[in-house]
Amino acid sequence: MQIxxxxxxxxxxxxxxxTLAAMLELWPDAPVYTLVYNSRGPCQSFLHGHQTYxxxxxxxxxxxxxxxxxxxxxxLVVEQFDLSGYDLVISSSHAVAKGVLTGPDxxxxxxxxxxxxxxxxxxxxxxxxxxxxxxxxxxxVRAILHYIRLWDVRTANGVDKFIAISxxxxxxxxxxxxxxxxxxxxxxxxxxxxxxxxxxxxxxTASRMVPYKRIDLIVEAFSMMPDKKLVxxxxxxxxxxxQARAKSNIELLGYQPLDVLRDYMQxxxxxxxxxxxxxxxxxxxAQACGTPVIAYGKGGALxxxxxxxxxxxxxxxxxxxxRQAIKWFESGEYQFDPKVIRGNAERFNTQRFQKEFxxxxxxxxxxxxxxxx
Numbered sequence: 001m002q003i004x005x006x007x008x009x010x011x012x013x014x015x016x017x018x019t020l021a022a023m024l025e026l027w028p029d030a031p032v033y034t035l036v037y038n039s040r041g042p043c044q045s046f047l048h049g050h051q052t053y054x055x056x057x058x059x060x061x062x063x064x065x066x067x068x069x070x071x072x073x074x075x076l077v078v079e080q081f082d083l084s085g086y087d088l089v090i091s092s093s094h095a096v097a098k099g100v101l102t103g104p105d106x107x108x109x110x111x112x113x114x115x116x117x118x119x120x121x122x123x124x125x126x127x128x129x130x131x132x133x134x135x136x137x138x139x140x141v142r143a144i145l146h147y148i149r150l151w152d153v154r155t156a157n158g159v160d161k162f163i164a165i166s167x168x169x170x171x172x173x174x175x176x177x178x179x180x181x182x183x184x185x186x187x188x189x190x191x192x193x194x195x196x197x198x199x200x201x202x203x204x205t206a207s208r209m210v211p212y213k214r215i216d217l218i219v220e221a222f223s224m225m226p227d228k229k230l231v232x233x234x235x236x237x238x239x240x241x242x243q244a245r246a247k248s249n250i251e252l253l254g255y256q257p258l259d260v261l262r263d264y265m266q267x268x269x270x271x272x273x274x275x276x277x278x279x280x281x282x283x284x285x286a287q288a289c290g291t292p293v294i295a296y297g298k299g300g301a302l303x304x305x306x307x308x309x310x311x312x313x314x315x316x317x318x319x320x321x322x323r324q325a326i327k328w329f330e331s332g333e334y335q336f337d338p339k340v341i342r343g344n345a346e347r348f349n350t351q352r353f354q355k356e357f358x359x360x361x362x363x364x365x366x367x368x369x370x371x372x373x
Contacts (some may be wrong), residue, residue, distance in 0.1 A: 218274050
């Protein structure tokens with residue numbers, strides 16, 4: 001069985017890249033096709049031994065820095081990969097990877113992190129955050145996203161089996177493609193986030209500072225609670241804006257290496273998470289440290305946090321709602337056992353993912369062979 005993987009782009013290392021790395025360990029000789037690859041970036045660490053093929057976008061000036069600006073071309077580009085020599089194609093997709101062309105005798109499995117978020121239900125949020133709600137540029141962007149939606153639905157027919165990373169994404173896949181998806185939670189590297197039972201008197205949040213992560217909401221809430229300390233780790237386009245809102249009880253550390261992030265996660269009394277995420281790996285890394293999570297009660301967080309045992313939810317993306325949740329957290333009504341919290345995170349470890357994913361692929365392949373007879 002000849003297997004190939006397709007991933008949207010390999011620039012930075014996030015949740016989807018960690019999932020790809022775990023899948024590649026099961027097939028150490030499988031090639032990887034991707035639109036753009038930064039060969040000097042963090043993804044090279046898990047691509048050793050795998051032949052990597054890129055698209056013609058790779059040859060363009062600053063392609064690894066400005067790859068997102070080529071979104072209108074990406075549907076055309078991904079269709080140019082010739083995968084006809086493979087029996088099984090596994091697309092690792094949050095944008096266009098699932099749109100590769102495959103034939104009737106090939107099995108195409110899509111590990112779907114989400115249908116293209118900014119083309120579907122998050123389009124209006126994307127336009128607002130990008131300042132593209134009005135004008136000629138707004139019209140052009142809306143037209144491009146309309147075209148991408150049409151292409152996205154059409155290419156869903158080329159996928160034989162969908163895997164969703166959460167029930168939340170499975171519902172989004174059904175809404176957009178009208179396709180059932182098997183849920184396999186992505187891997188979390190809990191082995192590198194060890195339990196620490198002794199906590200200190202500060203709260204922690206960590207994220208790339210982009211609008212949908214809502215770090216501004218967290219900072220605003222703590223600015224109104226001067227007696228509570230907040231540590232913020234992360235950098236991004238919104239850093240200066242968030243820094244301007246921070247009071248003296250809020251410490252912004254900017255980007256920090258993994259060992260520093262892990263140390264703060266182990267010592268924090270609670271981790272704050274205000275985004276509506278597809279799954280949310282960072283809150284599970286905090287739980288692996290035995291640290292409870294106070295999270296916005298939507299999206300994947302509802303599937304990874306057990307309310308009253310490993311964390312609490314707030315119901316609205318507002319500073320007041322978060323402040324109320326922190327009040328409940330400190331009321332003494334809930335007793336959070338770091339060992340129980342750690343145990344919850346261990347359910348999402350890498351070995352579990354590889355076992356479930358490997359079994360799914362094996363079963364799908366057997367069904368494919370039977371159907372061809």
